[in-house]
Amino acid sequence: MKNKRGVKQMDLSFITEYYMPMVLTASLIIGYVVKKSLDFIPNKYIPLILAVSGAVLGCIVNKTVALEPVVYGAFSGLASTGLHQAFTRLVEGE
Template sequence: MEFLQTYFNLLIVGCCVVVGYVWTTLTNPEDKSRRFIPLVMAVLGIALACIDSGGVSVEIMLSGAVSGLASTGCYEAFKQLILKPKWITQTETTIRRPDMAHDEKAESEKDEKEGE
């Protein structure tokens, strides 16, 4: 894991996440160009790393590629954890509603007993 951390550039990851997000937002979900996003992010990461360092070497290119590919993983994690897809919210509501109804019934019975 230390190997990847040495070649991880947060600035490049941020730039690639923005470009990937714009690409996915502007294209249709059935668009076949979306399958090339990881490849484009790796190439964009290499280009940004070379510009950032002011030179070209295998180590710089590896750093850019790792950072560009990490951006696709960051985007997916963001999408899964923060934006909460529909299947998570549907599952939560179907699981919680019966429990909530039971809890509300118990609370109303408790309130009735306290009122007496």
């Protein structure tokens, strides 16, 4: 997908079908805390941490341990990583 200036953009409209807003928000907060406070954790492990915490939070939100909440929660946790990167690039002007 391209914007008005012809720059290629990512189409994230499919996310609205699968993400869990509470898990996404909680994952953004967890990722921020891990990145800013826990310097001993390398950045390459943050997506893994958010996927696992998103899966756990997905089960908590749905009050059940099943495949669907685990997958959707992990997806929302990973989406928070991408959302953070998109926001950072938008703010920095890249």
